[in-house]
Amino acid sequence: MTKVNREIVVSEALDLLDEVGLDAVSTRRLAQRLGVEQPSLYWYFRTKKDLLAAMAQAAMAPHSAAPLPTPDDDWREWFLDNTRSFRRTLLMRRDGARLHAGSTPVGDLDRIRRKMDFLVTSGVPERDAQTAMLAAGRFTVGSVLEEQADAGSGDGSDPPADVPMIDHESAFEAGLALILDGLLHHTALRAAGDR
Structure with a gap:
């Protein structure tokens, strides 16, 4: 299992975006990709909207x-x-x-x-x-x-x-x-x- 932090979550989320497109990005898929339980993502981002905002900022x-x-x-x-x-x-x-x-x-x-x-x-x-x-x-x-x-x-x-x-x-x-x-x-x- 990869050690997870906010930057890794965002980076993996952007890689997931490139693979499946925005409509298919989900916290469930992201958690599977990271090898963590879905609720653990809420430690870094309270909502999917917060995650998407961080992804948008990192993408820029x-x-x-x-x-x-x-x-x-x-x-x-x-x-x-x-x-x-x-x-x-x-x-x-x-x-x-x-x-x-x-x-x-x-x-x-x-x-x-x-x-x-x-x-x-x-x-x-x-x-x-x-x-x-x-x-x-x-x-x-x-x-x-x-x-x-x-x-x-x-x-x-x-x-x-x-x-x-x-x-x-x-x-x-x-x-x-x-x-x-x-x-x-x-x-x-x-x-x-x-x-």
Whole structure:
């Protein structure tokens, strides 16, 4: 039997997620995987919702470890790179977007503040920066939800001939460019209005 602690429970839960998908993750299955009795998991997580929140936070570790912007960074390039990093991280886990959707970034608040401060210091009005970051985040989660749903359909059927195949990465990049263009437009309008 493996010695169990909170980190091992979360790590094994994420591995279970990758194997069976979010709908099949259960505390019963996780306990079997760990070789422990199901009630012992409540020592680490009072509810399945608590476990899922810890899994979501751990799954975001690659994005959370990405370097923060520096004053020398171009905010437009940083905005694109930051959103792409978020997408890559969601795609690292089976059902990563579903796991993340609705989670609260409790451990990431300082990083979020620093990112927002960078955008505002770079000349983006605070309200626009907040709205753009929220829109980019939700757009990314939605894009990855669709991409992972397509990948998981696996029913072997081909779409009708008149339905175009979706290149998820190209569609994501096009949408991200539109969000950035809108942010640039708003920033320019506000700057012109301040004159």
